[in-house]
Amino acid sequence: MRSKKTDSGTAAGQGELAILLEIRRRTARASQSGLRLGIGDDCALLAPRPGEELAVTTDLSIAGRHFRLDWHSPEAIGHRALARGLSDLAAMGARPVAAFLSLGLPRPLTLAHGRKPAWVGRFLDGLLALAAAHKTPLAGGDLAESPLAVADIVLVGAVPCGRALLRSGARPGHLLYVTGALGGAAAGLACLAELAGKQKPAQTQSPLPQPPAIPKKLAALLVPHLYPQPRNAQGLWLQRRGLASAALDLSDGLSTDLTHLCQESGVAAEVDSAALPQHSGATLAQALHGGEDYELLFTAPAAARLPRSIAGVPVTRIGRILRPRPGQPQITLLTAQGPQPLQPHGWEHFS
Amino acid sequence: MRSKKTDSGTAAGQGELAILLEIRRRTARASQSGLRLGIGDDCALLAPRPGEELAVTTDLSIAGRHFRLDWHSPEAIGHRALARGLSDLAAMGARPVAAFLSLGLPRPLTLAHGRKPAWVGRFLDGLLALAAAHKTPLAGGDLAESPLAVADIVLVGAVPCGRALLRSGARPGHLLYVTGALGGAAAGLACLAELAGKQKPAQTQSPLPQPPAIPKKLAALLVPHLYPQPRNAQGLWLQRRGLASAALDLSDGLSTDLTHLCQESGVAAEVDSAALPQHSGATLAQALHGGEDYELLFTAPAAARLPRSIAGVPVTRIGRILRPRPGQPQITLLTAQGPQPLQPHGWEHFS
Numbered sequence: 027m028r029s030k031k032t033d034s035g036t037a038a039g040q041g042e043l044a045i046l047l048e049i050r051r052r053t054a055r056a057s058q059s060g061l062r063l064g065i066g067d068d069c070a071l072l073a074p075r076p077g078e079e080l081a082v083t084t085d086l087s088i089a090g091r092h093f094r095l096d097w098h099s100p101e102a103i104g105h106r107a108l109a110r111g112l113s114d115l116a117a118m119g120a121r122p123v124a125a126f127l128s129l130g131l132p133r134p135l136t137l138a139h140g141r142k143p144a145w146v147g148r149f150l151d152g153l154l155a156l157a158a159a160h161k162t163p164l165a166g167g168d169l170a171e172s173p174l175a176v177a178d179i180v181l182v183g184a185v186p187c188g189r190a191l192l193r194s195g196a197r198p199g200h201l202l203y204v205t206g207a208l209g210g211a212a213a214g215l216a217c218l219a220e221l222a223g224k225q226k227p228a229q230t231q232s233p234l235p236q237p238p239a240i241p242k243k244l245a246a247l248l249v250p251h252l253y254p255q256p257r258n259a260q261g262l263w264l265q266r267r268g269l270a271s272a273a274l275d276l277s278d279g280l281s282t283d284l285t286h287l288c289q290e291s292g293v294a295a296e297v298d299s300a301a302l303p304q305h306s307g308a309t310l311a312q313a314l315h316g317g318e319d320y321e322l323l324f325t326a327p328a329a330a331r332l333p334r335s336i337a338g339v340p341v342t343r344i345g346r347i348l349r350p351r352p353g354q355p356q357i358t359l360l361t362a363q364g365p366q367p368l369q370p371h372g373w374e375h376f377s
Numbered sequence: 378m379r380s381k382k383t384d385s386g387t388a389a390g391q392g393e394l395a396i397l398l399e400i401r402r403r404t405a406r407a408s409q410s411g412l413r414l415g416i417g418d419d420c421a422l423l424a425p426r427p428g429e430e431l432a433v434t435t436d437l438s439i440a441g442r443h444f445r446l447d448w449h450s451p452e453a454i455g456h457r458a459l460a461r462g463l464s465d466l467a468a469m470g471a472r473p474v475a476a477f478l479s480l481g482l483p484r485p486l487t488l489a490h491g492r493k494p495a496w497v498g499r500f501l502d503g504l505l506a507l508a509a510a511h512k513t514p515l516a517g518g519d520l521a522e523s524p525l526a527v528a529d530i531v532l533v534g535a536v537p538c539g540r541a542l543l544r545s546g547a548r549p550g551h552l553l554y555v556t557g558a559l560g561g562a563a564a565g566l567a568c569l570a571e572l573a574g575k576q577k578p579a580q581t582q583s584p585l586p587q588p589p590a591i592p593k594k595l596a597a598l599l600v601p602h603l604y605p606q607p608r609n610a611q612g613l614w615l616q617r618r619g620l621a622s623a624a625l626d627l628s629d630g631l632s633t634d635l636t637h638l639c640q641e642s643g644v645a646a647e648v649d650s651a652a653l654p655q656h657s658g659a660t661l662a663q664a665l666h667g668g669e670d671y672e673l674l675f676t677a678p679a680a681a682r683l684p685r686s687i688a689g690v691p692v693t694r695i696g697r698i699l700r701p702r703p704g705q706p707q708i709t710l711l712t713a714q715g716p717q718p719l720q721p722h723g724w725e726h727f728s
Contacts, residue, residue, distance in 0.1 A: 062430060066641060067544050068468040068625055069432035069534065079413060080431060081420035084531055086479040086519040117419040128437040128479075128529040168437040168529070178479040178519070178529035180435055183420065193418050274419055290417060 045136060045146055045169060052154060053164040060123045060184060061163050070165040072123055074184045080123070081183040081190060083114035089175040096235035097222045100145045102252040103177070104152030106318075110277065111181035112160055113256035113320040117275040119191040119265025120183030122258065124165035125157060127179055130172030134234055145234065149177075160258055191265055191273035191324070193290035200271050200325040202295060202345040203332060205257050208280060209308025212316025214251030217244060247307050254320040259337035261322055269332060273324035279315040281357065282370040283323055288347075288356050296358040297345035297368060314359075315371040396487060396497055396520060403505060404515040411474045411535060412514050421516040423474055425535045431474070432534040432541060434465035440526040447586035448573045451496045453603040454528075455503030457669075461628065462532035463511055464607035464671040468626040470542040470616025471534030473609065475516035476508060478530055481523030485585055496585065500528075511609055542616055542624035542675070544641035551622050551676040553646060553696040554683060556608050559631060560659025563667025565602030568595060598658050605671040610688035612673055620683065624675035630666040632708065633721040634674055639698075639707050647709040648696035648719060665710070666722040 050065045063071040074080055087107045115122055135145040221238040264270040276283050288295055304313045332341055355367030401416045414422040425431055438458045466473055486496035572589040615621040627634050639646055655664045683692055706718030
């Protein structure tokens with residue numbers, strides 16, 4: 027996290043340096059996670075423990091694409107940006123060491139409006155609250171003015187050498203599991219879109235777009251979309267026990283992410299629709315194809331004894347891994363009407 | 378580097394997956410630098426050598442802010458994005474281990490136009506050529522459609538524990554050095570701005586903005602701006618010899634970056650204007666305040682014997698470190714007209 031100028035007008039101003047100073051004040055310079063040197067130099071320094079390798083992931087969040095200023099509160103946008111990165115570490119079974127944030131913001135989002143705090147401060151509230159819950163220090167990044175709000179989050183984790191959970195380890199006969207419930211984020215997003223559609227135009231045309239007020243009775247339905255909980259404790263548990271043969275996180279939806287797993291492992295799979303842990307309020311289609319649940323999808327040999335829950339989150343067996351069958355669909359969905367091919371219905375940019 | 382969908386239409390299409398496949402084809406999955414697992418899983422895996430710690434830096438490049446599509450060729454934009462990150466590793470004396478790229482692009486930049494390759498392919502040409510020259514594998518990242526072109530580059534390097542060059546180690550009496558010449562990037566930028574200003578409007582209004590043609594006689598003047606060379610060999614040399622007491626890279630300009638060094642070390646400094654290695658074609662103001670030269674600024678005890686050049690790049694003594702003097706300017710410029718305060722004239726976003 028570097029400033030572009032160092033002269034006067036720091037604390038009082040709303041410049042880059044003021045934001046930097048706020049971030050620096052709110053983040054530790056070193057921590058037990060392995061962060062040796064945080065914000066303030068050209069690089070941060072991380073010290074893995076002997077015998078560990080490092081897992082690195084980046085996730086880009088762009089206004090209008092991954093979030094909307096007129097739909098999402100700044101706290102939720104900050105939370106969601108970090109959750110995406112933490113979830114990638116969870117999928118590898120890596121413990122978080124440090125997070126980095128590259129942030130490009132339009133000027134109005136950096137200014138306080140009267141007594142209201144600046145958008146960027148509330149964004150950091152959301153991001154740093156989740157970081158604290160996962161004992162993950164914000165160790166650096168970059169900051170720039172931008173016509174469009176963009177946030178690239180980088181997570182660095184550590185895992186004992188050779189023990190990371192990969193996508194490529196699933197073998198025919200292994201069983202297929204998910205943590206938690208599926209489709210909750212997609213159901214919450216649909217609800218949020220409806221609320222936003224009912225807003226008066228005046229609200230959406232203010233200089234700083236305002237997300238819709240959320241009626242109390244709908245709050246619980248929106249939580250899986252606005253504040254998804256990455257499954258780091260569960261990923262770490264699986265890695266330490268050595269029970270999972272392959273894993274990834276459900277960011278693009280079960281049908282798409284299971285296809286990834288099958289492709290990297292060179293296998294096929296079948297999913298039992300009756301076994302799917304549908305989130306309350308979610309449709310079967312949302313459970314099959316909805317993205318951003320950030321649950322873990324993993325496989326384990328049939329002989330492995332999996333508990334019913336890991337660190338308080340249910341674990342459900344939803345299918346099994348098959349030998350690849352040339353000319354046959356990679357994934358089969360078992361339904362009351364018989365087996366059906368399950369095509370990936372996630373989305374691809376630029377297509 | 379993760380895709381959002383995995384179904385058909387891959388190689389032929391211009392979708393995210395096609396770009397991903399091109400990147401994957403053009404990058405190593407593992408390397409001697411310490412990259413164990415590259416593109417294709419939730420995270421990349423890096424294995425530092427025993428006794429090493431890791432240096433991490435992120436640099437955000439935004440269209441209209443850090444580059445212009447109607448000024449810079451895609452190759453130069455790719456080169457410059459990576460150079461910023463490599464230069465941060467150079468400043469710490471860390472060897473590059475891997476680079477990560479989060480890329481948001483408008484759809485037209487991902488499409489081939491007739492027989493002309495897509496903008497994104499040429500961007501990767503520039504980025505990967507510099508990566509190859511520094512034996513730095515592109516190990517992952519993220520990809521998204523975006524109304525605005527943004528590229529966040531993440532560099533991970535390795536350095537023996539406790540040996541990184543920091544900004545905070547300068548002490549009164551130490552001498553101040555720079556590598557290479559100063560002001561070349563600012564002079565090149567001024568020249569490029571002039572060329573771009575002479576373009577016909579038709580050229581700048583095409584769907585894909587075209588940078589100006591560069592006359593042969595001006596090419597050399599533009600190189601320091603378009604293709605800066607980060608000083609990784611020099612930073613590594615200084616770290617291994619243990620000669621430098623503090624270092625950083627000149628990204629914001631000497632006056633601003635020396636202020637950073639003085640603040641982090643709690644010292645003052647004086648610079649001898651007659652000693653400054655001005656780049657040919659650069660003014661004194663450009664040498665003092667121009668950014669993006671990506672030379673190294675470092676200090677060493679007076680007893681240290683520095684060579685005249687390191688790995689083929691000249692090293693010049695430009696001043697010395699002083700005790701902080703309350704009420705006095707932090708940096709003094711010695712000129713033929715006597716000493717003058719040197720204020721940081723870099724720039725701050727959002728101010």
